[in-house]
Amino acid sequence: MKVTKAVLPVAGLGTRFLPASKAIPKEMVTVVDKPVIQYVVEEALAAGIHEIVLVTHSSKKAIEDHFDTNYELEAELERRGKDALLQVLRDTAPANLKVTAVRQGTALGLGHAIYCARPIVGNEPFAVMLPDVLVEESEGQSDLGLMTKRFEETGRAQIMVESVPYELVHQYGVVDLDGAQLQPGESRLMTQVVEKPPRNEAPSNQAIVGRYVLPARIFDLLADTRPGAGGEIQLTDAIAQLIGHEGADAYRLLARSYDCGSKIGYLEATLAYALRHPQLASEFRALLARYT
Numbered sequence: 001m002k003v004t005k006a007v008l009p010v011a012g013l014g015t016r017f018l019p020a021s022k023a024i025p026k027e028m029v030t031v032v033d034k035p036v037i038q039y040v041v042e043e044a045l046a047a048g049i050h051e052i053v054l055v056t057h058s059s060k061k062a063i064e065d066h067f068d069t070n071y072e073l074e075a076e077l078e079r080r081g082k083d084a085l086l087q088v089l090r091d092t093a094p095a096n097l098k099v100t101a102v103r104q105g106t107a108l109g110l111g112h113a114i115y116c117a118r119p120i121v122g123n124e125p126f127a128v129m130l131p132d133v134l135v136e137e138s139e140g141q142s143d144l145g146l147m148t149k150r151f152e153e154t155g156r157a158q159i160m161v162e163s164v165p166y167e168l169v170h171q172y173g174v175v176d177l178d179g180a181q182l183q184p185g186e187s188r189l190m191t192q193v194v195e196k197p198p199r200n201e202a203p204s205n206q207a208i209v210g211r212y213v214l215p216a217r218i219f220d221l222l223a224d225t226r227p228g229a230g231g232e233i234q235l236t237d238a239i240a241q242l243i244g245h246e247g248a249d250a251y252r253l254l255a256r257s258y259d260c261g262s263k264i265g266y267l268e269a270t271l272a273y274a275l276r277h278p279q280l281a282s283e284f285r286a287l288l289a290r291y292t
């Protein structure tokens with residue numbers, strides 16, 4: 001079955017990003033010249049996914065506005081003959097993009113957020129994209145596109161992983177691959193997965209980094225998932241159950257990811273994306289040279 005929808009859980013309050021996230025959603029913070037969430041939506045489009053389901057909160061209305069048509073602004077740019085800017089504006093919400101939103105009234109965890117999307121996703125496989133994470137494109141290849149293709153071939157969930165230092169495994173979901181190493185772009189059945197293990201109990205240093213392709217069955221499993229790490233309903237715990245049913249694969253990303261939910265990860269993403277911005281890269285490189 002084809003994967004046509006991506007669920008983006010954006011209800012989180014972004015306390016790691018205060019004070020920037022006090023009055024604007026952390027997903028709307030700018031990396032170079034676009035809000036973080038726009039990169040994520042463009043990543044979905046590049047993977048052939050055009051239906052975005054936001055699991056959101058009353059304080060996050062700016063995200064829906066960003067993907068809506070701004071008629072007044074368009075009319076004004078049109079009147080002034082600002083065609084290039086008009087195109088930039090229209091590209092934020094291309095005609096083939098469909099964005100719907102559902103509310104997560106109470107913050108009960110990532111698993112609960114995903115479960116809130118059930119009425120919209122229905123009985124179909126879907127992607128989950130955590131909006132704090134930017135996945136670097138590798139020579140025009142789409143990791144998420146490869147993951148959906150592999151799901152369509154095998155019917156098995158695909159969970160994106162990346163190596164992290166062992167000192168950091170306690171911040172992630174960590175997969176057990178029975179000691180096997182994954183090559184970039186490779187998928188392999190995982191034997192177990194555990195949410196935020198202490199370093200001495202981590203089955204590996206292969207951490208889940210915020211992209212998932214999941215079968216609809218995950219909703220039944222989430223419905224029965226009790227609070228786990230941090231007292232929250234964890235998506236990882238439902239995936240651990242899925243392993244016992246149809247299995248689930250870890251997929252190693254081709255390049256790397258950036259955690260824009262942390263201040264230093266955000267700064268690194270800003271540097272990396274500025275250095276490959278089509279219009280700004282060369283001036284930015286010169287600027288950087290003056291500071292180093």
Ligand code: G1P
Nearest residue numbers: 110171172173207208209210236
């Ligand atoms: C969530 C997931 C975790 C994953 C991480 C990636 O944790 O629960 O499994 O490794 O995202 O960013 P959070 O960062 O929301 O605590």
